[in-house]
């Protein structure tokens with residue numbers, strides 16, 4: 792089971808990006824990155840990466856150049872993707888498109904969906920509001936029990 796440690800700053804930065812998208816009525820996605828050298832959980836999140844993206848009210852897409860830039864960044868900084876976090880205009884859930892177009896595709900990868908463009912999301916309620924999914928060995932996105940990752944995601948100050 793994947794666990795992570797993230798800072799309040801990680802949550803603040805993430806909320807800022809998601810809200811900025813919401814202000815113009817569009818979804819946003821960010822990636823939470825951890826050092827490649829962190830080989831077992833809990834993974835420390837050291838960067839909130841916002842890839843170049845094409846967005847609309849109910850989807851986001853990463854053009855090929857954006858994926859290439861992401862890979863170059865990961866290699867140069869020796870980082871890896873632990874989780875993707877994106878906003879929805881309404882309820883938080885993994886849509887069929889989210890299943891298909893997930894940027895992270897490795898077993899144990901996390902995908903968090905934040906409802907209502909993060910308008911009422913704070914670091915304190917982040918993981919209660921988020922619908923959290925983990926990619927299983929069978930390549931299926933499995934929702935974390937009770938909709939929250941309590942005990943699975945630590946927040947450090």
Ligand SMILES: [Zn+2]
Nearest residue numbers: 877879886889
């Ligand atoms: Zn979605």
